[in-house]
Each structure stands twice: as C-alpha cells, then as structure tokens.
Amino acid sequence: MQYYIRFADDLSAWFGKVFAWSIIVMIFGMSYEVLVRYAFKAPTPWAYDLSYMLYGTLFMMAGAYTLSRDAHVRGDFLYRLWTPRRQATVELVLYIIFFFPGVTALIFAGWKYAGRSWSYLEVSSNSPAGIPIYQFKTVIVIAGVLLFIQGIAQVFRCVLCMRTGHWMRAVEDVEETEKVLMEAKTLDVLKHGSEAVDIPSGYDVTAAKDERTKP
Amino acid sequence: MSDPLVAVGMLLILLLAIFLGFPVAFTLMALGIAFGYYAYFDADRMWRPYERAVEQGADSWVIAEHWLGGFFNNRIFDLFVNQTYSVMANDVLTAIPLFLFMGYIVERANIVDRLFHTLFIATRRLPGSMAVAALVTCTLFATATGIVGAVVTLMGLLALPAMLKAKYDIRYATGVICAGGTLGILIPPSILLIVYAATSGVSVVRMYAAALLPGLFLAGLYLLYVIGLALLKPGLAPKPTKEDVGEHTFGEVVWMMLTSFVPLAFLILAVLGAILFGFATPTEAAAIGALGGLLLAVAYGALTWQRLKESVYLTARTSAMVCWLFVGSATFASIFAYLGGQQLIADVVTGLDMSPLMFLIVAQLIIFILGWPLEWTEIIVIFIPIFLPLLAHFQIDPLFFGILVAVNLQTAFLSPPMAMSAYYLKGIAPAHVQITDIFRGMMPYMLIVILCMVLIYIFPQIVYWLPDTIYGARPI
Numbered sequence: 001m002q003y004y005i006r007f008a009d010d011l012s013a014w015f016g017k018v019f020a021w022s023i024i025v026m027i028f029g030m031s032y033e034v035l036v037r038y039a040f041k042a043p044t045p046w047a048y049d050l051s052y053m054l055y056g057t058l059f060m061m062a063g064a065y066t067l068s069r070d071a072h073v074r075g076d077f078l079y080r081l082w083t084p085r086r087q088a089t090v091e092l093v094l095y096i097i098f099f100f101p102g103v104t105a106l107i108f109a110g111w112k113y114a115g116r117s118w119s120y121l122e123v124s125s126n127s128p129a130g131i132p133i134y135q136f137k138t139v140i141v142i143a144g145v146l147l148f149i150q151g152i153a154q155v156f157r158c159v160l161c162m163r164t165g166h167w168m169r170a171v172e173d174v175e176e177t178e179k180v181l182m183e184a185k186t187l188d189v190l191k192h193g194s195e196a197v198d199i200p201s202g203y204d205v206t207a208a209k210d211e212r213t214k215p
Numbered sequence: 216m217s218d219p220l221v222a223v224g225m226l227l228i229l230l231l232a233i234f235l236g237f238p239v240a241f242t243l244m245a246l247g248i249a250f251g252y253y254a255y256f257d258a259d260r261m262w263r264p265y266e267r268a269v270e271q272g273a274d275s276w277v278i279a280e281h282w283l284g285g286f287f288n289n290r291i292f293d294l295f296v297n298q299t300y301s302v303m304a305n306d307v308l309t310a311i312p313l314f315l316f317m318g319y320i321v322e323r324a325n326i327v328d329r330l331f332h333t334l335f336i337a338t339r340r341l342p343g344s345m346a347v348a349a350l351v352t353c354t355l356f357a358t359a360t361g362i363v364g365a366v367v368t369l370m371g372l373l374a375l376p377a378m379l380k381a382k383y384d385i386r387y388a389t390g391v392i393c394a395g396g397t398l399g400i401l402i403p404p405s406i407l408l409i410v411y412a413a414t415s416g417v418s419v420v421r422m423y424a425a426a427l428l429p430g431l432f433l434a435g436l437y438l439l440y441v442i443g444l445a446l447l448k449p450g451l452a453p454k455p456t457k458e459d460v461g462e463h464t465f466g467e468v469v470w471m472m473l474t475s476f477v478p479l480a481f482l483i484l485a486v487l488g489a490i491l492f493g494f495a496t497p498t499e500a501a502a503i504g505a506l507g508g509l510l511l512a513v514a515y516g517a518l519t520w521q522r523l524k525e526s527v528y529l530t531a532r533t534s535a536m537v538c539w540l541f542v543g544s545a546t547f548a549s550i551f552a553y554l555g556g557q558q559l560i561a562d563v564v565t566g567l568d569m570s571p572l573m574f575l576i577v578a579q580l581i582i583f584i585l586g587w588p589l590e591w592t593e594i595i596v597i598f599i600p601i602f603l604p605l606l607a608h609f610q611i612d613p614l615f616f617g618i619l620v621a622v623n624l625q626t627a628f629l630s631p632p633m634a635m636s637a638y639y640l641k642g643i644a645p646a647h648v649q650i651t652d653i654f655r656g657m658m659p660y661m662l663i664v665i666l667c668m669v670l671i672y673i674f675p676q677i678v679y680w681l682p683d684t685i686y687g688a689r690p691i
Contacts, residue, residue: 016528016531016532016535017527017528017531019531020527020528020530020531021527023312023313023316023505023527023530023531024527026312026313026502027313027316027502027505027506027509028502028506029502030313030498030499030501030502030503031499031502031503031506033499034494034495034499034502034503038494048306051306051309051498052303052304052305052306052309053304055303055308055309055311055312055534056302056303056304058312058531058534059303059312059531059534059535059537059538059539060303060535060538061531062531062532062534062535063535063539065531065532065535066531066532066535066536066539067238069532071532071533071535071536072238072239072240072241072535072536072539073238073239073240073536073537073540073590073592073593074233074236074237074238074239075233075234075236075239075588075589075590075593076236077588078234078235078236079235079236080236087236090235090236090237091236091237094232094235094237094242097245098232098237098241098242098244098245098246099241099245101245101248101249102241102244102245102247102248102543103241103244105248105292105295106244106295106296106299108287108292109292109293109295109296110296110299112292112296113293113296113297113300136303136304137300139303140296140299140300140303
C-alpha cells in the first residue's frame, strides 16, 4: 500500500511539475505576441490558441498533483477539528461515492470526445493557421487517468490512517523540509514564513506544520 | 418529487459535502453527473441501439454489449465533457496562472523588507508612522502578489516585531497588517475579479476599471483610521525615536523610494494600464506582468533556480485548485438550472416582493455569513451563480454587485471564526500576542469595510466613474 502511494505521488508530481513549466512558455509566448504586434505590426496567428492550450494543459495535468498534496479547496472548518481517524473514515466514504464516479465519467466521456477529434484530426477554428487541437482534448483523458490513479492512493491513505491514526505524508514534503534546510544556509530565515502559508486552504501556520503529515 | 425540488436536494447534498470537508471540485463534479444522469435519463434514446440489435436478431453478445452500452449512452456525459473543455479553453481564466506566477515571483523577490523600511523612513513624521508604512506596504505588496497569506505572514515577521519594539499597541499593530494584507484580493489586478468575471460574464477589463477606485478608496479609509487613531490616542503609537529612524537627507529618501516603491508601483500600473487602455488583453498583460516580475527578481538579485522552481510548481497547484473548481461547477450549475432549481429560487425570491435595496442587503448579508466558514473561491464559483440571474429582476448591474461582493469578501478574511488573516498572523507572531487581540484589532476594519460598502451604494460613481470615463457610458 505504501509502495503504491509513493508511486502515485511520484507519478502525479512528475506530470504536474513537467507541465507546470508551460507557464514559462506561456509568459514568453504572450510577451512575444505583444512585442511583434506593436513593434513590427505583425501579430502571430498562434498566440491565442497557444495561451489557452498551455493554460488548460497546465491546470488539468496539475489536478492529480494538487490532490496528492491535499491542496484542492475544501471547507475544512469542521474537518480540521476531527481526529485523523475520523477524517480518514469520512473521506474514505466520500471518495467512493463522490470521487470515483465523477473521474471515471471524465475518462470515458473524454475518451469518446478526444477520439472523435482524432478521427478527423481537428484543428482550431480561431485562426487560419490550422492549430491542431486533438492532442489538447486528449489531455482530458490523461488528467482523468492520473486523478484515478491518485484517487486510489488517497483511498489507501485513508485506510492506512484509519489503522495507524496518522496521515502518511507526501514524498515531496519530506524533500521540502530538506530543501528548506538547504536554503537556510544561503537565504535569510525570514523567507521561510512565506512558504509555510502556501498551503492554499485556510490552515494557520502552526497547524500548517502539522499538516505536513497529511497527504 | 418534482424536478426543481430535486435540484434543491442537490444543493443541500452539496452543502453537506462541503461541511464534511471533501474537496469541493470533485463533489461538484460527482453531483453534477449523478443528478444530470437523472435529468437526462431517456430510456428510449439510451437503449435505441439495443432495440435495433434485438430487431435485427444480432447474436447475444452484441445484444448484451448494446444493453450495457445503453447505460453510458446518457447525454450527461457529452454535456460534462463539453463543459470541461469549455473551462479548458476559457479565454478569461487563462490570465489566472499568469497572475499567480507574477505573485509568487514578486513574493520571492526580496522586495518587501526594502519596501517597508523605505516607507517607514518616508512617513516618519506622520502620526502612527510605522502603521502607515505597514499599511502602504501591505496594500502595494498585496496588490502585486494577490496572495493574502504570504503578505500577512511576511509583514507579520517584518513589521510586527518592529512595531511592538516601538511600543505600539498590539491590537493597533496587528489589525493594520491583517486588513492591509487582505486588500490584495480587491485591488486589481486581483484573481478574485477574474474569477467573478468568468462566473458572471462581465468583462474583466470593465471589472478592473470599476474595482480600482473602490479598492483605493477602502485603502484610503483604512489610512484615515490609522492616522486618526494615532492622533486621538498617541499612546497607541509612540513617535519613533531618533535612533530608530536615523538621519536621512531628502535625496536619500528619494533614492530609496526609487529603488523599492517605484519599480513595484510601476509594474502594477503598467499591467493595469495595458489592460484598462486596451493595449493588451488581460491575459497578455498578465504575461507581461509575470515577465516584469521575473526581471524585478533578477534586478534584486533574488532569482535563484530554487525560487523559480517553487514559483512554477506553486502556480500549477494553485491554478489547479481554482480551475478544477470551475470544471466541477460548470456541470453542476447547468444541471441545477436544467432541473429548474434556479427558476424555483427566482420564483421564491421574486415572490417575496422585496425592494432592490432589500434584496441587495439580504444578498450581501448571505455572502457575508458564507464568508465565515468558506473561502472566497467557493463563494464566488458556487454561490454567486445563484444570485446572478436574480439581479436583472431587481435591476442591479452585475458589475456593481461584483464590486460590492469583492469589498464584502474582505470580511471573509477578517471575521472570526475562520479569519484566515488572523490565523496567519497568529502563526508567526510572538507568543504574547493573543488571537483575541488580533480579532479585536481587526474589528474596526470590518466596520470600515461595511461603511465602505454603504458609501459605494450611496455614491455609485466610485465604481462607475473610471469605466465610464474610459469606455463611455455603460450599456443598460
């Protein structure tokens, strides 16, 4: 079980992080578009399509990664008061009734949708440049599969937590602590405060340190 | 049970699941599909291939396959994937990761301590000068980054010890940091306004133009309060001693401002100017802003590989958090409307025979209360769509409503029990700073927020002046 959780965490993180870099491509692509439009009066035919494809791929691919780091938004005003065991029990049930049906539908419906697009090698209608979009529609399926794999890991996490009474931490958080220590040699300590709060739901910072033991 | 009642049931289950703390995006997705399956259930259509196979006398395997396939022949799946794709190809939401990245990189650009120090020197002759400096730093920094938690904790580590050392009152010192840091979700270019625009269909550009003055107006009210209180009760904020401040010539102060305040202010103004005057789309301006943020980090010698990586990964995570919420809500909302839940609510509300003002007050009160337990993302993506169709009946402009919501949601960060700003601050403050002190410190600012909303209602010009001046009179 633990082996599988690690595997899923790594897989999700790998996809999430690789596609996270599309933000840099997006920045330079868009800036280039503005530059050539004003400096050379020659707007590109691809920038608009590029922007939403990179954005869409970025967030869809990061879905599973975000789930593995427990960073999806949740109303946790009751949840945070519970013991880990109770959290895990409730979550286990909710994963089964809410998570898997939705994600399965995403995979199958996305499969049909992308397949149709592949069958005639659909291109974008936004510009005459003929930007292909079938690969972009395939992202739905891949994101769904990643979520499914990560979802199983989250269920295992719940089961483990119900047994042991504490959450199994995500791999990256261990690294992060190391990174933080490594950083402390070079950066002033002040900077760490800013990182602890980047857990987007409303944890207070003291709790955030405890939260690191959570998925 | 009639369909509209089913829709209400769907909403109640959603609320229950939110209370149980399950990630909201997936709850929305599952409920949308499950209730959509019910709504679009059409046995004739779904099993038509099966019937045909039976008529043609196909072999039993094919018949079984068609029978099973019938279950997946529901139109909800097409709707779901189409809605998902429309979120992926949404040209408003594209700006979100770019602005997030700009925020993360500016946050790591080593700029905030420089900024606070400079402003403290520059305002040293004002009453409550450190609080004024903290407020202006918070406002500017929060505007550039839009990340409330980061601003509050950074300032809490930087300005709070300085203020406490200068014998400032604890409540006075903590309140100003929490209130100032929260302004980041209101003053453009803020993510909240993009999310509202994407939800309501109001143009982002107009939204930004409309939010600028109210945001600055609220910041101005805060500033008046900070200075006024320091004048009335000098004990709260003792004047800084000579050794705290040191001697600075006018030229030195100008140079300090040029190297800290001006670049950041310029970055924000350039991004906003490009958007407001139509030189670039919000997405393009956000990209340029992100590039500017990168350059700023380079200029301050703060751009390391490590920090770049952090910014990139955090951007991906936070974008996923916001945008998956849209993936879930897109399907949920259309099914809710299809089942007639929207109409039912509209009928009930219009049946109450409220005046527009009453409706506005009730709506804002509901949002205010939702802000206690929930975060602004959930409120805007899930609950605002319920109010939006009612606005036309009461002849309320969705733009105006949106600005009021954005101001109102300031309180979501400031009001107990889930005042995130207070918890962030408590997390890094010295042990003798009590959470109740922070709450008491924030209370006046909540009253100011409410005052600000009343003033905006009485003088709607605060909202409309800038968009009307730039784009001409509003379409009614």
